[in-house]
Amino acid sequence: MQHLLSTADLTRDDALLILDTAAELAQISDRPMKKLPTLRGRTVVNLFYEDSTRTRISFEAAAKRLSADVINFSAKGSSVSKGESLKDTALTLQAMGADAVVIRHAASGAPHRLAHSGWIESTVINAGDGTHEHPTQALLDAYTLRKHLRDGDGDLAGARITIVGDVLHSRVARSNVLLLNTLGAHVTLCAPPTLLPVGVEEWPCAVSYALDQAIADADAVMMLRVQLERMNASFFPSAHEYSRRYGLDAQRMSTLPTHTIVMHPGPMNRGMEIAADVADSKRSVIVEQVSNGVSVRMAVMYLLLGGAESGIGGN
């Protein structure tokens, strides 16, 4: 595999190789000398068409710990209809000798276009495309889940994961459903019907409209960010009603099994989908997700760019 565009492209073995590699790299990150020489002389471009400082910094840190040269190409503000075209930007990056392009874009499929239109030969890593996918987020979520639920080993067979919130617009949900299913977990999506896509019934997961039932026997609950603007488009009547029906507050959290962890891909709307005391509780692994993100992204770059033999999938 040359690119990471969708978690649908990862076999169970591919995913486990990434998680295992991330675990090894995490140990290095704990050492005082954090850098590995693996990608010395290689160039990684962070091509971000959307503002996402946290994701960009995570990729940047990962690339630097592997000794890659990092170029941040911020195309923020350039909407799809104005400014330089994706194609022309790609040709520029190709001329600059980019070995990998990490792309965040508001248009679903933009990384796919970048990888498959013949504009560029680089490895393309999807750092979130529109409402499509965010594969490295799903990988870091799987890594976090495995650490807490399976002692950091093997897959997630039998684990019960409930993902709550704006599934319709969530690239995190799409990538997670596919990856967690590949790893053997049972995924339940929970949202008001307006925030579930038509066609969700074909996804490899269960669907629920009732939060209390959906989380009753969950091993992990993942809360998705819900943008307040959705209210204006009548996806739900009010922030208050949303948080009452689909928000995770302390009272609801108290009904969870004792081992259940709470996750959130960030950035959080405290008081909306997640109460502050839940986000800061002992069950919350939200901060840890961030640090795991660096290890997982290191693993992805290491495997896609590092050794010819160790590449994911072998083709």
Added chain:
Amino acid sequence: MKTVLRNVAPYGEQAVDVVLDGDRIAALVPVGTGVGDLVHQFSGEVLLPGLVDLHTHLREPGREDAETILTGTRAAALGGYTAVHAMANTDPVADTAGVVEQVLRLGHAAGYVDVRPVGAVTVGLKGERLAELGAMADSAAQVRVFSDDGKCVSDPLLMRRALEYVKAFDGVVAQHAQEPRLTEGAQMNEGVVSARLGLAGWPAVAEEAIIARDVLLAEHVGSRLHLCHLSTEGSVDIIRWAKSRGINVTAEVTPHHLLLTDELAATYDPVYKVNPPLRTAADVEAVRAGLADGTIDIVATDHAPHPTEDKDCEWAAAAMGMLGLETALSVVIETMIDSGRLTWRQVAERMSTNPARIGRVTDHGNPLAAGEYANLCVVDPGAAWLVDPAALASRSRNTPYAARTMRGRVVATFLRGTATVLNGALAL
């Protein structure tokens, strides 16, 4: 002057010689017996009345970088067409007598096909007030088809008034059925594939709701209604029901909705981005069945040229539409003739006779008989050809059939007795 088309098979039936006298058919006589000043030798290919397209975007005036009336009508002639209806969404919009007469004039100057301008229903396609429909009807362009195509006449009162008003000059409103609120930001068919790809959905109901409303309006005011580019199973069902009630409605399907499905969006290649979007395999089957049983009256191309930069980009940024004129007949052969769902005679009805009747184009779509205008096309249904976008006559390259091998080649087209295409190449 007499011209002989030697050894052609009208409607794919018994081969004959067709003798033309000037701009008309003089006689159909046994093969080898036709006598004339000029003889075109064929080898038993299918002879059809020249095809008539009710839905063509020629882009001129305004977007000559995408297509001109000259390049678009060349593409039409190569596709076997002798008349096309030029859609009104140009810049300026064809919403006045002046613009439709300009389009008419440019079509005439090009000389490849008869260009019949479509008039906009509303000023500037804005959906706010009626354009001067009567002035366009009375102009030299004799406009009979009115459409805001590209946009839906979504205001029900305005649609009612338009339907009523055009009765005075035997016009028809051709509706682009798309409920605007239900399709805000829509990128592709809403369903299993859009859910997976994370592209905003264009639900079938947004088309069907407008069609249901409009057939009821047409019934209420006793008007003629035409529906552009049916794309869903539900739309076919509604039209079938409307016709069974005697409502005066006609409908079209595009070649691409007869052949392609929304699975192609998984490539994220915007060459497959079109409005209405490619639908599911069940919808494709429904429009084929509707075309076969006559629920859908015609095939219309919705030929929609776009310059390369408008397609060589991410899906959401790309323009909607695909080329159709040069590949339409091949698609119909593949989907309808090869499967035995239509005879050549029925293809002639659906691609020539019926569109001419809907558009009130009297010189086209007539029987292959002595005395009729010699608007003809000759097609070799077995000839395979590889679609090469660079080789198309259209100024644009956005064909969804690139590198596809299709069957059925137009070998000759005649416009009122004059060859516009011979040996599969432009003759003018």
